């Protein structure tokens with residue numbers, strides 16, 4: 080089983096050396112023993128590699144481009160700092176993500192705030208911190224302008240304005256992550272686009288951007304083709320009607336990764352040909368001058384940089400089925416339960432002489448849905464063994480919870496042959512620290 084996947088593992092910097100699984104050159108069995116489990120392990124190298132390979136492909140076609148890391152995929156300060164040092168920009172979905180970016184030393188010009196269902200407090204926070212917002216409805220424009228006025232900011236100091244367009248063609252790994260189509264809550268539809276920008280222009284905005292994000296977990300680049308055609312035709316129409324130029328055009332994120340051993344990585348050259356090339360031709364044909372090309376990948380940059388280590392505590396054969404019970408559950412990594420997502424799971428120590436058996440890898444949460452891997456063929460497992468759950472660096476820790484009153488785990492960074500604690504594990508005190516007991520129960 081393992082040998083045929085060697086090439087696939089190697090891409091993720093995972094390799095068995097004398098039967099011990101190594102990540103970024105470090106022995107995961109030893110790391111699990113040293114730090115305890117569950118444990119999130121992040122490889123600095125993988126983040127840098129993914130950023131560089133993507134940047135190189137974009138640069139090869141069109142140099143005026145920015146990659147905005149979607150902070151919601153992994154908002155660890157260390158991950159943000161690594162990406163910042165590579166020259167990345169950032170896309171935030173909330174005030175909290177902006178706060179985290181600023182705490183990591185990222186400057187406001189590098190951030191786009193692509194919120195959804197913005198409140199006036201959100202606008203005030205963005206304006207005070209000099210952060211550009213990417214609006215999600217026409218009604219929000221009115222409130223944004225009111226907020227600028229309330230803060231006594233003249234229109235000459237308005238940040239560029241951008242709207243998220245819903246191009247009606249979406250894609251993604253699960254219906255919940257497909258973010259375009261008439262029935263989804265995101266963006267504005269074609270019929271309202273001219274009105275949105277007319278109002279923005281009439282309200283004193285003089286710099287414009289435009290945005291789409293069609294969904295998440297797209298492994299086939301061809302899924303971008305239809306939305307691209309639609310999006311560019313909307314922009315062309317807008318330009319003809321309103322005579323506005325764009326500082327930037329943002330094509331969103333969504334770039335997928337190969338979660339399954341039989342999957343090939345996203346074809347970046349194909350992506351370039353279907354997204355970047357038509358953009359470039361479009362820009363040339365409209366004589367808009369130099370327009371900044373933006374994308375906002377989250378998963379692509381961070382998913383493969385993370386491995387979740389977990390220890391088996393219980394092997395159970397109920398007469399029908401074998402279960403390997405582990406100490407990570409959907410409180411630690413929710414994707415398998417929430418989306419039915421596949422995360423490859425492999426042992427930290429290989430025992431080649433053992434027979435392969437089929438296990439459900441089950442967490443400790445009191446719900447039958449707490450299964451991290453269904454019907455996985457693995458060399459016979461024993462209690463106390465460690466397992467590595469792969470590709471947990473995006474939508475992993477950020478989606479964890481304290482459900483069942485289990486504190487969240489620690490995070491460790493692997494860098495230049497060292498393991499560095501970057502997030503302490505929560506303690507039982509963290510479970511109750513914000514709670515107050517009413518007087519009559521004291």
Ligand SMILES: *Cc1c(COP(=O)(O)O)cnc(C)c1O
Nearest residue numbers: 149295296332333375376377378
């Ligand atoms: C979630 C999201 C992204 C990132 O999605 P990935 O699939 O992780 O690349 C980018 N832009 C917006 C607006 C998003 O909501």
